[in-house]
Each structure stands twice: as structure tokens, then as C-alpha cells.
Amino acid sequence: MSTLGTFRSLLSMGALFGAVLCFLEVPLVFEHQIDSDSVPPYAWLNDLKRCLVVIDAGHGGKDGGTAGHGLQEKNVTLDLAKRVEKQLIERGVKVSMTRSADEFLELDERCDIANNISADAFLSLHLNASLAPEPNGIETYFSSKRTLGDITALRKKLSLPAESEFHDQRNVFLAEALHRRSCRATEAEDRGVRDSNFIVVMHTVCPAVLIECGYLTNVAEAENLKGTAYKDKLARAIADGLCHYLRATQLNPQRGIIIGAAPKPNGVAPAAEKPD
Secondary structure, X not given: OOHHHHHHHHHHHHHHHHHHHHHHHHHHHHHXXXXXXXXXXXXXXXXXXXXXXXXXXXXXXXXXXXXXXXXXXXXXXXXXXXXXXXXXXXXXXXXXXXOOOOOOOOHHHHHHHHHHOOOOEEEEEEEXXXXXXXXXXXXXXXXXXXXXXXXXXHHHHHOOOOOOOEEEXXXXXXXXXXXXXXXXXXXXXXXXXXXXXXXXXXXXXXXXXXXXXXXXXXXXXXXXXXXXXXXXXXXXXXXXXXXXXHHHHHHOOOOOEEEOOOOOOOOOEEOOOOOO
16 A cells, blocks of 8 residues: 555544544533533533523412511522523523412413423422421422323424334433522522422423422521522522523423333432422
8 A cells, every 4th residue: 555545544533533532422521511510511502592581489479378587488498580581691690480460370370481481491480388387408309200192282383203202301300400500509409300280380381390499498508598598699600500401401401201111210209299
């Protein structure tokens, strides 16, 4: 073989090796970035202007929610929702609020807002309560359940074959991203990520999560939730989790959609049923 022929062969082999390396490495690097607190280095992933998130401040109007130590749930959730909204808008994300004032909405109305505008994610903010004063911490809920209508709408949105069996794990991915960052940023007790039957996360076509941001019946946690610095810290952590989720799904819109047999249980704890 001539020297020129040998050089061309080596060049071709090098190009092939490089292509294989990129194929193997890029997804791994991206996964690492999504699971860390650093911003992915891909410039186009930082442009979240195409993303639309619905923020739901729990309760409102005639439904005050729980109360404790001078705080009413409907007021705290609205305050937190506006802080999260501000954080997301500053990062270029479009935000739609289910309510921006002290008004009452039915649970189905909240779901319809997200479904009618084809939101990319839905987040419902709540506060917890207990008969005992000791419980504290953050709990995050998703739902693995879907009605036939929700499944049909999801198939259409993701262009999935009508006859194919699929399982949607995006709710779990979103819940874990938000929960991990919220607990770490606030140093609140980690009460886990749980499956639930809550209407606002069960009947929303897009990935949906409900966060119980603390216990108003716990003195220390209620005091934290009265403070601006703590609420800003929590809102920033929630926005961080949402943005990491949105970046991941921009790279792969079907991330978390599993075609075929049901996945093995991932250890997420089930939730006891309770009203939203």
C-alpha cells in the first residue's frame, strides 16, 4: 500500500473512532450535567424561551387551606408562586399562573389551564400541617396514574403510535429534580418523593408535581416561611430544578417515556391519599 493510501486509511479510522467516541460520550456528559448544579455547556440548551411552565398557588379565595403560627396556606403559596415565577422569567422561561390573586379555582380548572396551553411542566405549591407540632420538612408528589383521555392526549402530543404500550416516567424525573434541590438549598427535612392520587398532578397531561413546602404547624418551619430570605432560597431551588428538567427534555423530548413493558419499581414511596 502506498504512503498516501496508508495515510488515508489511518485518517478514516481516526474519524470513525472519533464519531464512536462522541456517540458514547456526549449522552454521558449531558446526564452528568443535568444531575449536577452546574449549567450545561451547550449554549442552545440555556435558551429556555420556548418553554412554558404553569405555576399553581394552592388553595385561594374561600379555600384558605391549612394554617398555623400566624400563617394561612393560600397566602404563603401565592407568595412562593410569585417568587418562582420571577426566577423563571429572569431565565427566559414563559410562565402562566393559575391564580395571581386571592381567588378560588376548582382543581380541574387548574389542570385545564396547563392542558389548554400545552405546558411543558406544571408545579403546584402547598404547605403541610399535622396534629402534632414536631413533623417538618418537604414532601414532593407526582402521579403514575392517567385516565384514558389523558393517555390519548399524551400519545398525540408525543406522536406515539396508537397501539404501543408506554410508561411515562417524566413526572418522577421532574419531582426528584425539584425535591433534591429544594431540600439541599433550604436544609429542610427530606420527607421523600411519593406517588399520589392528587387531582392536579393526575389529570395534567404534561409532567406535573406538587410540593408540600413545609409544615405551618411546626414553629421553626413557620418562622422560616415568614422570612424573605428563606422563601427566596426555596423559590430559587425550585426554579433551578425546573430549568434542569427543561434543558434535559429540550435535548430529548421523549426523555422518560418508556415504550414497552412497565419499568421496575424505583423505590419511590407511595403516598397516603389526602385532599389537595
